[in-house]
Amino acid sequence: MKRAMVLVLDSFGIGGAPDAAEFGDQGADTLGSIALACAEGRADLINGDVSSTGNSRRGPLMLPNLAKLGLFHAHLASTGQVAAGMSLPDTVIGSYGHAQEISSGKDTPSGHWELAGVPVLFDWGYFLETEHSFPSSLVADLIAQAKLPGILGNCHASGTTILEQLGEEHVRTGQPICYTSADSVFQIAAHEQHFGLERLYEVCEVARELLMPYNIARVIARPFLGQTPTDFARTGNRRDYSITPPAPTVLDKLATERQGQVVSIGKIADIYAHSGITKKVKATGTNALFDASLAELACAGDNTLIMTNFVDFDSSFGHRRDIAGYAAELEAFDRRLPELLSALKPNDLLILTADHGCDPSWPGTEHTREQVPVLCIGAGLTAGSLGQRDTFADIGQSLAQYFGTSPMDYGTSFL
Numbered sequence: 001m002k003r004a005m006v007l008v009l010d011s012f013g014i015g016g017a018p019d020a021a022e023f024g025d026q027g028a029d030t031l032g033s034i035a036l037a038c039a040e041g042r043a044d045l046i047n048g049d050v051s052s053t054g055n056s057r058r059g060p061l062m063l064p065n066l067a068k069l070g071l072f073h074a075h076l077a078s079t080g081q082v083a084a085g086m087s088l089p090d091t092v093i094g095s096y097g098h099a100q101e102i103s104s105g106k107d108t109p110s111g112h113w114e115l116a117g118v119p120v121l122f123d124w125g126y127f128l129e130t131e132h133s134f135p136s137s138l139v140a141d142l143i144a145q146a147k148l149p150g151i152l153g154n155c156h157a158s159g160t161t162i163l164e165q166l167g168e169e170h171v172r173t174g175q176p177i178c179y180t181s182a183d184s185v186f187q188i189a190a191h192e193q194h195f196g197l198e199r200l201y202e203v204c205e206v207a208r209e210l211l212m213p214y215n216i217a218r219v220i221a222r223p224f225l226g227q228t229p230t231d232f233a234r235t236g237n238r239r240d241y242s243i244t245p246p247a248p249t250v251l252d253k254l255a256t257e258r259q260g261q262v263v264s265i266g267k268i269a270d271i272y273a274h275s276g277i278t279k280k281v282k283a284t285g286t287n288a289l290f291d292a293s294l295a296e297l298a299c300a301g302d303n304t305l306i307m308t309n310f311v312d313f314d315s316s317f318g319h320r321r322d323i324a325g326y327a328a329e330l331e332a333f334d335r336r337l338p339e340l341l342s343a344l345k346p347n348d349l350l351i352l353t354a355d356h357g358c359d360p361s362w363p364g365t366e367h368t369r370e371q372v373p374v375l376c377i378g379a380g381l382t383a384g385s386l387g388q389r390d391t392f393a394d395i396g397q398s399l400a401q402y403f404g405t406s407p408m409d410y411g412t413s414f415l
């Protein structure tokens, strides 16, 4: 029986990308920065304080189960330093490595597609201007085709800050808030009740078509609720409209060549433009995503790949530059790992990894170019180092080998 599970901790980089300087990210290290802040007492949530997802914490970073899988060994190999306040465990049960990205961008689709064996070697389109970011003809076409009274934003922004600034005007005028970032994205925020969720999705579909000539990786619907700038909050109804990967991923190959099952949990299906996905499960929040992953594992048959994206690390904490919240979310995730490890059957393959970094101590609010952890257990792998992996695609190639599909064009299997 062949069953694999890939858990993507969105933005959980472990530093040390050889080309970080080209992105202005030299020294960025998501795990290392969090561990340092925790060790220095700068990431405590105490006296009733909780993170935006309801966790509290204090003191040095506590990730005993990820440590046993080899997380801190991989981080040491990636950066040359043991993470602050950490000591390496004596016993490691996982096979661990650190992988560098060969895709041109440090965005979510590039990272995920490369993980699935298809790196993005072309350049995405970007909206580089921080104000008046979108070409006027694009804005005019969107307003006309989506029948809008106008748009707000039209700038680079953090998605939570712009709700504070423009949320009320949006509710008053019915103009959606359109914004972008250093990523190849066109994001549209609108109130779920005043504007309507389905209406927002329709506008996004119009935008997706209009943005094809601009080579923009994703349009993202950002629905929110609330009445005032202080209580506007984004909901779990986010939807990503990605373009289709440029070649068949290992997900496609498993589904078509092996008639396998590919189960998407969270935003995985959206990121792969629904290509190669045979079942979609939605859940909101790290715990609910973890529950869904366990439930799918419990009923998974032969030739099944379960892939989960844990978006909150990135969206609720990395981009928000919330170190304590990120640390608390990692610790909560770590506490769930024993349940998963005990649910695995002997020949199952579990892989924990990430799609890019988003160092919460770094200037700005963008992703950071980093290496990602590759933590594996099962499928006959012996515990110990997998070394430096030259591309995230080593994961896709390993999955191709595990499931017996035709090989991927990129990557070297570690199986």
Ligand SMILES: O=P(O)(O)O[C@H]1O[C@H](CO)[C@@H](O)[C@H]1O
Pocket (backbone or CB within 6 Å): 108, 157, 158, 159, 160, 180, 181, 182, 183, 184, 185, 187, 220, 315, 319, 365, 366
């Ligand atoms: O600030 P928010 O809306 O979370 O935006 C972030 O989310 C987008 C997708 O990951 C990125 O482009 C990044 O800028």
Ligand SMILES: [Mn+2]
Pocket (backbone or CB within 6 Å): 010, 011, 107, 108, 314, 355, 356
């Ligand atoms: Mn991501």
Ligand SMILES: [Mn+2]
Pocket (backbone or CB within 6 Å): 108, 314, 315, 319, 358, 367
């Ligand atoms: Mn992100």
